Structures are given as structure tokens and as C-alpha cells.
Amino acid sequence: MKHIVKIITFLVVISSFWIGLLQTSILPCSYTWLLPIYFIVSLGCYGLLMVGVGLMRFPTCPQEAILLQQDIVEAKEFLKQSVDVGGSD
């Protein structure tokens, strides 16, 4: 099944549940009408939260840049007799 079909199926299930709620009026109608807005707002909050958490816990590795510079010096030293590594771009 294409992925978009799964997502659309999910949305259809949610909306039919919502229409069911509207029809049977288990909850007061004014609440039920607001549910889609809650859904969209919570989806947006989820997205922002995930981006925020991801940003705060973004793994960085400054020490790797230093190690890489050491590796580059070592490689240049080894290669300089046989390979033209002098001119950097």
C-alpha cells in the first residue's frame, strides 16, 4: 500500500469518528466542533516540541574537528613525497 493511502485512511478514520460524535451528541455539540482545532493545534505543538527537543539535544562533536586536523597533517606528511598535496584549494 502506498504510504499516502495509509495516511489518508488514518485521517478518514479520525473524521468518521468525529462525525459519529457529532451525530450521537455524547459530548455537547460546542465541544465536538472544537475537536478538529484541538487536533491541528496539538499536531503543531508536537512538531514544534520535537524540533525544539531535537535542537536542544543536537549532538555536536567539536573534538572531532581537531582530530580530523591531526589526521590531515599526518596524511599530508605521509603523502608529500609521492603525491602532490601541497597546494590546497
Place this chain on the structure above:
Amino acid sequence: MGKNENKNKYSIIVPTYNERLNIALIVYLIFKHLRDVDFEVIIVDDGSPDGTQDIVIQLQKVYGQDRILLRPRPKKLGLGTAYIHGLKHASGNFVVIMDADLSHHPKYLPSFIKKQLETGASIVTGTRYVKGGGVHGWNLMRKLTSRGANVLAQTLLWPGVSDLTGSFRLYKKSVLEDVISSCVSKGYVFQMEMIVRASRKGYHIEEVPITFVDRVYGSSKLGGSEIVEYLKGLAYLLVTT
């Protein structure tokens, strides 16, 4: 690895364009870190005007023409076709794909190989977003874009892989041949398409942490229009996979 008999051969495909210094450094580092493993480095150069190919020929004299294969193409023809081109010349039963700009450090190659031997996975992909991994040299905007893109893709595609656009990966050769033939995207959307399609086909995918140091020599290739390309790629994958 090492004492355990590892009879596999690994073909490392490195596409290059104007990487004359980086290619020498990366080849040295590959040979330094892969000691007890049978491997070859296949360099697919897209007609670099800076003399990348001259450097590769000098490297062949140091390391041998059977270990370093230069398979150039006349002009810039894109990343996806570079892998297909390199794959045609690969004699190993495993293929490693990595960038030539030193953002992918060859010191992680043994952990890819080890992970594959332990798990029997069809694909081992490097991920920057887990413990032990990381990124250096990105500003806040770049991090924000990266996180946003990742959350969007994880929510919409459920790929089962934490780093979709990373391109440091080890494939079983037959798996790469199978997946690459169904991929049409360009640029780094191509990397995302490869891993999503492989995941949908049910291939066993494992991850290893890698660190990513943004390119040291030469200019970075990320532009603003790439965000649009990314969103188009996401939509394309939603309707086709």
C-alpha cells in the same frame, strides 16, 4: 573482524568533483583504518578541472592499481548515476558509499563492517543523530532546518531510520543494485529515496553512529533551493512508496 575469517570484499565508491586534496587524504585514511580487510577504492570523477584525476593516478602508484580504481566520466552527470557507474566496476560483495569531502571519516569503516558481520544486515547506515554521533560546523539555521526536515520525514514516512539524508552507508552489492535501479531522485533526496525504498522492500537495515565534520577544504554545496527540492522529494516518496 581480523582474527575472525572475513572473506568479504568491500568496494568503496567515492564520487568526486574538484576534490584533489581531499581524495588524497581520504585514500590515506582508508588504508590506515582498514588493515585486515580485502577492499578496493573506486573513484568516479566527473571530469574535475582541478586535476583530481592526476592525484588519483599518483595515488595508484603508491597503493596499487588493483586497490585504487579510477573510473572517470567526461562531465558532471549526477550522484545517482555516479554510484551506478562505480557499481559496474565493483568486484566486492559489499559496497560502501561515502563522500569525498572528509565529512565522512574513514575511521568509521570498521564499525560498519563489524555491525554488518554481527547482524547480517543488508544495509548499515551511518547516523549523526544518536549517542556517539554528532555534527560539527553547523550554525543554528542549519541545525534548525535539519531537525525540521527530520521531524517532517519521520512523521510522514515512518522510515525506521533516524538519519535519512546521510550518505555514509554499507550495502550488500545485490541489495544496492536492486534498490538503486528504482531510484530516480537527485542530490541528497536520492539518499533519502534509497533508504526509504530499501526499508519498504523489507531489507534489514542497521545503524551505526558517525560524526560529521562539515567540509574543511572547498565550499559547501547546500543552497536555499534545496529545501524546496527536499519537500518535493518528500511528497514524491509519499505517493510512490
